[in-house]
Amino acid sequence: MATKELVAASSRPLVLSILERGESYGYAIIQDVKARSGGELQWTDGMLYPVLHRLEREGLIKSRWGTADESSGGGRKRKYYQLSREGGKALKAEKTQWLNVHNTLAQLWGVPHAG
Amino acid sequence: MPDEMNERIRRWRLELAVQHGLFKHELDELEDHVREDLERDDVLHQNHAIERALERLGDSRQIARELRKSRRLALMHSAIGVGVVALFIVSVAMAMPLHIFIDVPSFILIVGVVIGGLWITYRPGQMCRAIAIGALRSPPRDLDEVIQTQGVLRRGRQLCWATGILGTLIGVIQMLADPSDWSAIGAGMAVALLTTLYGAFAGELLFGSMLQTVQQRRDQIDAAITVKA
Numbered sequence: 192m193a194t195k196e197l198v199a200a201s202s203r204p205l206v207l208s209i210l211e212r213g214e215s216y217g218y219a220i221i222q223d224v225k226a227r228s229g230g231e232l233q234w235t236d237g238m239l240y241p242v243l244h245r246l247e248r249e250g251l252i253k254s255r256w257g258t259a260d261e262s263s264g265g266g267r268k269r270k271y272y273q274l275s276r277e278g279g280k281a282l283k284a285e286k287t288q289w290l291n292v293h294n295t296l297a298q299l300w301g302v303p304h305a306g
Numbered sequence: 307m308p309d310e311m312n313e314r315i316r317r318w319r320l321e322l323a324v325q326h327g328l329f330k331h332e333l334d335e336l337e338d339h340v341r342e343d344l345e346r347d348d349v350l351h352q353n354h355a356i357e358r359a360l361e362r363l364g365d366s367r368q369i370a371r372e373l374r375k376s377r378r379l380a381l382m383h384s385a386i387g388v389g390v391v392a393l394f395i396v397s398v399a400m401a402m403p404l405h406i407f408i409d410v411p412s413f414i415l416i417v418g419v420v421i422g423g424l425w426i427t428y429r430p431g432q433m434c435r436a437i438a439i440g441a442l443r444s445p446p447r448d449l450d451e452v453i454q455t456q457g458v459l460r461r462g463r464q465l466c467w468a469t470g471i472l473g474t475l476i477g478v479i480q481m482l483a484d485p486s487d488w489s490a491i492g493a494g495m496a497v498a499l500l501t502t503l504y505g506a507f508a509g510e511l512l513f514g515s516m517l518q519t520v521q522q523r524r525d526q527i528d529a530a531i532t533v534k535a
Contacts (some may be wrong), residue, residue, distance in 0.1 A: 217335060218342045235364035236343075240335060241372035248376060256331075259338065270335045 193232050201232065202242045204285040210252055210274040211282060217243065217270070243272055251278035307341070314356045315340065316531060318366075323530035324452065325445050327369030327419075330529040362426040391511070412501040416469050416508060428458055436462075439523075440516025452524050457517065459517040466509030473501020 193201075209220050221239055224232050246252045252272045259269045274282070294304045315337060322328045322336075343359045363369070399407075424433055435451065436458035438444040446452045475497025481491045 216338075217348075219338050233370075236362055237336065237364035237366075237369035238372060240332070240339075240369065241376045243371065244332075244376035259342070267338060267341065268334050269338050270331075281375065 193228075198232055198234060201289075202234070202239070203246065204241075204289055205232070205284065206242060206246060207251065207282040207285060210272055210278070214271050214273040216272065220272075229288060246278070247272070249277075250275060251281050282306055307344070310342070311356050318360060320449065320527070320531045322366055322370060323527045324449055325447070326366060326374075327443075327445060327532065328370055328373060329525075329526055332373055333520060333530045336363065336369075356409050407500065407503070409496050409500040412473055412497050412504055415473055415497075415501055416466065416504045419463060419472065420465045420508070423468075424458065424462060427461060435457055437516070440520050443519065446523075451469070452527065454518065456517065456524065458460075459513050459520060463509045463513035463517060466505045466513060470502040470505020470509070473505065474498045476479040479502065 204221060205224055209215060209223050215223070217239055218236075220243075221234055224234065238253055243254075245250065251276050253275070254272050255268050257269055257271050258266045288301055297304050319333045319337065322333055325332075328336075340359050340363055341357075344355055347355075348357075356453060360366075428436075432454060435444075435446075436455040439451070439455045440448050440459055446455065475498075477494045477496070480497060481494030483494075484490055496520075
């Protein structure tokens with residue numbers, strides 16, 4: 192299980208990367224992270240929302256209010272997020288940084304490099 | 307969704323709005339999360355399902371603190387407002403000799419009547435809490451305390467204006483007591499005008515601003531506790 196600090200530090204690139212794949216909303220983003228990390232990255236669910244709001248304030252993501260899918264949510268209000276152009280650039284920079292960290296550690300530990 | 311769950315969600319929203327100052331749009335988003343969590347797990351009819359969903363969401367205080375931090379721009383906006391008012395007052399004060407605005411009897415009259423007038427209706431603790439909530443944005447305990455604070459501040463504003471008028475009348479009476487005494491006319495005029503000035507200043511800039519802050523909070527709470535089941 193990842194430490195609290197690592198979870199906090201990785202929240203930004205994770206959210207940006209998920210939104211790069213298309214529009215999404217809080218609950219779905221959390222489920223996506225849980226599924227992709229095999230449960231290794233466990234967020235306190237509610238703490239994702241301040242991260243989303245901060246990214247929105249920085250202009251890296253955009254939001255709109257829509258309704259939940261009729262079949263699951265009965266049409267209640269839901270806030271959807273998508274990556275902005277600025278967010279795309281920020282994600283590119285994040286990717287470079289995280290791959291640098293990954294590759295340095297991989298080299299030290301003798302495991303295959305990424306990207 | 308069962309009625310008791312909707313009621314629990316309504317109470318949870320009220321607590322987050324009153325004690326933690328969250329806005330309607332923030333609560334709508336969190337509520338959507340909790341409702342989807344309940345629906346996905348298909349636990350709607352299990353005991354304590356809602357409590358467990360709220361637990362999974364995390365510590366309300368911590369989430370609220372982080373959400374408030376993420377809207378720092380709004381805080382900066384109020385700080386700029388206070389700065390502009392202060393700048394204006396300082397520049398007026400610098401352009402004129404300050405002592406002409408000072409009249410101790412008028413000041414004592416305003417402070418005395420406002421505190422005394424509030425004391426008739428409210429306890430000192432209630433007055434202190436109203437100032438703390440209105441001026442220092444201290445979180446209210448519940449909706450009743452917000453309503454009570456509005457009452458204290460509204461009464462404070464009325465008393466400031468009333469004392470301003472009272473001071474004007476006292477000053478005029480003082481002036482007319484002996485029309486041949488020219489020195490009394492000046493002193494009476496000072497009391498008449500400065501009490502009105504102090505009353506307007508304290509009533510609108512102090513009590514009025516605090517009242518507006520609490521009114522905004524009340525509007526935010528009223529909007530936040532509206533739950534669409």
